[in-house]
Amino acid sequence: VGATDLNTAALTKPLVSFLSDYGLSDEFVGVCHGVIIGRCPQATIIDITHMIPRQDVRTGALVLRAALPYVPAGVHLAVVDPTVGTGGENARRALALRTVAEDRILVGPDNGLLTPAVLRFGGAAEAVELSGSPERLTPTSRTFHGRDLFAPVAAALAAGAGLGDVGDPCAVEDIRPLALPHAEPRDGGLAVHVMLADSFGNLAIDGSVDELAAIGAGWGSEVAVRCRARTHRARMAEAFAEVEPGELVLYEDSWGMLGLAVNRGSAAELLGVGRDDELLLEAV
Amino acid sequence: VGATDLNTAALTKPLVSFLSDYGLSDEFVGVCHGVIIGRCPQATIIDITHMIPRQDVRTGALVLRAALPYVPAGVHLAVVDPTVGTGGENARRALALRTVAEDRILVGPDNGLLTPAVLRFGGAAEAVELSGSPERLTPTSRTFHGRDLFAPVAAALAAGAGLGDVGDPCAVEDIRPLALPHAEPRDGGLAVHVMLADSFGNLAIDGSVDELAAIGAGWGSEVAVRCRARTHRARMAEAFAEVEPGELVLYEDSWGMLGLAVNRGSAAELLGVGRDDELLLEAV
Amino acid sequence: VGATDLNTAALTKPLVSFLSDYGLSDEFVGVCHGVIIGRCPQATIIDITHMIPRQDVRTGALVLRAALPYVPAGVHLAVVDPTVGTGGENARRALALRTVAEDRILVGPDNGLLTPAVLRFGGAAEAVELSGSPERLTPTSRTFHGRDLFAPVAAALAAGAGLGDVGDPCAVEDIRPLALPHAEPRDGGLAVHVMLADSFGNLAIDGSVDELAAIGAGWGSEVAVRCRARTHRARMAEAFAEVEPGELVLYEDSWGMLGLAVNRGSAAELLGVGRDDELLLEAV
Numbered sequence: 001v002g003a004t005d006l007n008t009a010a011l012t013k014p015l016v017s018f019l020s021d022y023g024l025s026d027e028f029v030g031v032c033h034g035v036i037i038g039r040c041p042q043a044t045i046i047d048i049t050h051m052i053p054r055q056d057v058r059t060g061a062l063v064l065r066a067a068l069p070y071v072p073a074g075v076h077l078a079v080v081d082p083t084v085g086t087g088g089e090n091a092r093r094a095l096a097l098r099t100v101a102e103d104r105i106l107v108g109p110d111n112g113l114l115t116p117a118v119l120r121f122g123g124a125a126e127a128v129e130l131s132g133s134p135e136r137l138t139p140t141s142r143t144f145h146g147r148d149l150f151a152p153v154a155a156a157l158a159a160g161a162g163l164g165d166v167g168d169p170c171a172v173e174d175i176r177p178l179a180l181p182h183a184e185p186r187d188g189g190l191a192v193h194v195m196l197a198d199s200f201g202n203l204a205i206d207g208s209v210d211e212l213a214a215i216g217a218g219w220g221s222e223v224a225v226r227c228r229a230r231t232h233r234a235r236m237a238e239a240f241a242e243v244e245p246g247e248l249v250l251y252e253d254s255w256g257m258l259g260l261a262v263n264r265g266s267a268a269e270l271l272g273v274g275r276d277d278e279l280l281l282e283a284v
Numbered sequence: 285v286g287a288t289d290l291n292t293a294a295l296t297k298p299l300v301s302f303l304s305d306y307g308l309s310d311e312f313v314g315v316c317h318g319v320i321i322g323r324c325p326q327a328t329i330i331d332i333t334h335m336i337p338r339q340d341v342r343t344g345a346l347v348l349r350a351a352l353p354y355v356p357a358g359v360h361l362a363v364v365d366p367t368v369g370t371g372g373e374n375a376r377r378a379l380a381l382r383t384v385a386e387d388r389i390l391v392g393p394d395n396g397l398l399t400p401a402v403l404r405f406g407g408a409a410e411a412v413e414l415s416g417s418p419e420r421l422t423p424t425s426r427t428f429h430g431r432d433l434f435a436p437v438a439a440a441l442a443a444g445a446g447l448g449d450v451g452d453p454c455a456v457e458d459i460r461p462l463a464l465p466h467a468e469p470r471d472g473g474l475a476v477h478v479m480l481a482d483s484f485g486n487l488a489i490d491g492s493v494d495e496l497a498a499i500g501a502g503w504g505s506e507v508a509v510r511c512r513a514r515t516h517r518a519r520m521a522e523a524f525a526e527v528e529p530g531e532l533v534l535y536e537d538s539w540g541m542l543g544l545a546v547n548r549g550s551a552a553e554l555l556g557v558g559r560d561d562e563l564l565l566e567a568v
Numbered sequence: 569v570g571a572t573d574l575n576t577a578a579l580t581k582p583l584v585s586f587l588s589d590y591g592l593s594d595e596f597v598g599v600c601h602g603v604i605i606g607r608c609p610q611a612t613i614i615d616i617t618h619m620i621p622r623q624d625v626r627t628g629a630l631v632l633r634a635a636l637p638y639v640p641a642g643v644h645l646a647v648v649d650p651t652v653g654t655g656g657e658n659a660r661r662a663l664a665l666r667t668v669a670e671d672r673i674l675v676g677p678d679n680g681l682l683t684p685a686v687l688r689f690g691g692a693a694e695a696v697e698l699s700g701s702p703e704r705l706t707p708t709s710r711t712f713h714g715r716d717l718f719a720p721v722a723a724a725l726a727a728g729a730g731l732g733d734v735g736d737p738c739a740v741e742d743i744r745p746l747a748l749p750h751a752e753p754r755d756g757g758l759a760v761h762v763m764l765a766d767s768f769g770n771l772a773i774d775g776s777v778d779e780l781a782a783i784g785a786g787w788g789s790e791v792a793v794r795c796r797a798r799t800h801r802a803r804m805a806e807a808f809a810e811v812e813p814g815e816l817v818l819y820e821d822s823w824g825m826l827g828l829a830v831n832r833g834s835a836a837e838l839l840g841v842g843r844d845d846e847l848l849l850e851a852v
Contacts, residue, residue: 308619309619309766309767309769310619310766310767311587311616311635312616314615315616315635317614317637318637321583321612321639321640322638325581325583325640369806369807427808428822431638464843471624545767
């Protein structure tokens with residue numbers, strides 16, 4: 001974030017960003033917009049995406065973390081909530097929190113979805129639990145908390161309510177973390193993991209350009225990619241277009257993460273890998 | 285509606301909600317937005333959904349009725365219009381109307397699409413026919429009335445025009461009804477019907493929790509579901525998560541309608557039923 | 569455009585329209601919205617469509633040209649950019665320009681995408697090249713110029729910056745044209761071409777109602793459609809509904825272009841044709 005100069009103007013009106021796995025086939029997103037505009041008519045709503053794979057908290061968390069630095073500070077609503085409606089001990093909490101950096105407000109389920117984004121903005125300075133929020137719609141449905149709880153709370157906060165007005169204080173230490181794999185040096189190479197695959201079969205992997213340099217791989221290098229008992233060759237390049245169609249390329253993606261792609265093809269298909277699979281990279 | 289407390293703020297700017305079957309693959313929705321903003325630059329547009337199955341007036345009508353209580357009162361544009369461009373005696377009328385409750389304005393074809401929503405808001409207090417509207421774009425295309433007639437009329441109304449400014453008065457009694465099946469007691473059970481199926485295979489059915497109670501079924505009950513010469517067992521539960529994966533559950537959905545679903549599966553597929561099919565429910 | 573009376577109100581707030589091939593599965597569109605609102609919080613954003621087939625500059629150009637007359641004059645951002653990230657001599661330029669008519673501002677890659685729309689508004693009065701724009705985000709990614717270059721420039725222009733503030737002047741004569749086929753009389757008939765096919769298999773073709781009249785075909789006429797060594801019969805009609813289901817119809821579409829469609833079917837499939845394929849039309 002620090003390195004990105006966004007030239008932002010001072011926001012003069014309330015902003016709510018919204019990410020979910022609701023999809024666009026049904027009216028769920030539209031109804032949440034209705035609830036938000038009803039509570040905060042001046043809000044500008046930015047739909048980050050609603051096509052997070054259904055119930056995929058991890059992808060939602062990574063996309064939220066990648067996207068928020070480009071969205072002006074405001075209220076950031078995110079709903080990927082596979083255990084909504086589960087009662088008793090398994091019930092997840094519902095949260096609104098304020099980040100240490102930039103005073104961003106995040107609203108969503110306490111299932112790890114918000115955590116990577118919160119860490120990117122210095123952690124949580126303050127948090128409240130929302131289950132008894134005076135802002136929730138009544139009757140409150142068991143399963144559509146986006147509409148009945150999270151959207152009205154987000155809108156109330158955008159309209160100027162304080163965290164203490166919308167929920168009960170809770171300890172920021174108790175916010176649920178999200179387990180993510182970590183790249184590590186191994187056998188002279190770098191063990192990396194597939195963090196997510198996009199709709200074109202491009203893979204986001206952990207590890208960084210610096211970690212690749214430490215194993216002797218730099219721009220233009222050939223890199224061996226070992227997985228599933230096979231070895232592929234990839235070239236480190238600054239752009240897809242620098243390799244031939246069908247070739248594997250290792251690059252820094254537009255989010256500053258490492259990517260593995262096939263020019264005009266699918267790396268996920270070529271390598272036969274998916275989320276959390278491990279790959280060993282070695283300089284050639 | 286009366287039971288839902290939406291905590292709405294007073295709307296200080298014009299609002300147009302928009303539902304259609306235009307889909308998102310083409311530029312149709314974007315062009316209608318252009319026309320609306322051109323006529324009423326201050327409008328906030330809420331897209332309820334544009335993924336109503338193509339030409340499916342009934343699904344559009346049910347989704348509109350379910351969604352509007354969560355959308356602030358304003359101008360509500362809806363276009364699912366299979367007979368647009370049909371001339372002569374088969375031509376459907378084009379309407380704008382004001383509801384008895386909440387003074388909502390609805391705009392769309394007179395083919396039953398608006399009717400269930402209008403009834404939810406107490407019926408129509410006043411209606412006008414739009415075919416000669418001074419607000420329509422000229423030339424007016426034969427087939428894209430969303431762009432050329434309905435969007436500019438909705439925008440004009442949002443900008444403050446009265447119904448009488450945009451069309452010719454017509455009798456509210458002549459607004460076309462929408463035929464819907466009705467649940468009814470039969471043979472000690474309750475005959476219900478599939479109103480619509482969502483993209484997950486969850487079925488919305490007619491009938492209510494009260495009607496189920498009248499045949500002896502309450503929360504936690506087992507219910508026999510007879511259809512297509514087979515009998516399935518469903519459990520009445522407050523949430524999907526209360527039944528095992530693969531099991532059939534009968535619940536009150538987030539719209540307050542009865543739903544039949546399979547936890548992590550498709551009830552439409554399991555039962556082999558679709559719209560308007562009849563099911564007989566019996567307490568076990 | 570001249571013939572369409574849009575009844576537009578004076579725009580009192582900045583407007584950015586946005587067309588791309590980013591699709592809706594990823595967060596790309598949402599992130600660009602974030603950048604735009606960050607730089608110009610008062611902007612109204614109209615998404616024309618983001619479902620242009622991937623890297624299909626020609627379809628993007630035709631849709632932009634068709635849509636813009638219905639979108640109020642403002643800043644019009646368009647990104648279909650297959651050669652983004654290609655360096656050296658193959659690098660395409662990045663442009664912002666002002667049209668002669670209506671003072672519209674268009675922003676996008678200089679690959680022909682903007683050109684048909686620009687010509688519709690009388691050509692370009694003034695243009696600037698954006699590669700060194702002070703408005704671009706830094707670091708600037710190699711591949712996501714929508715986010716890092718085009719969106720912030722569009723937002724700056726919407727916020728009131730002049731063209732000279734966001735790039736370096738360049739000659740309007742150098743703006744890259746877009747090669748399009750042209751209908752022409754041949755052998756007593758009219759040779760036309762498939763300009764694009766929509767998601768229903770309806771074909772937009774070049775040629776006009778006047779050119780059809782010149783070969784003796786008018787409303788109600790039968791027309792022979794010769795292609796791929798076969799001959800089909802089409803009827804010239806003002807609406808789909810005037811021909812039987814399954815029949816081929818030649819009509820003027822809602823954009824004022826000629827269309828070939830099959831009532832409740834796919835003309836692309838029936839004729840076995842796609843983009844740029846030539847058809848010979850003859851009056852029967």
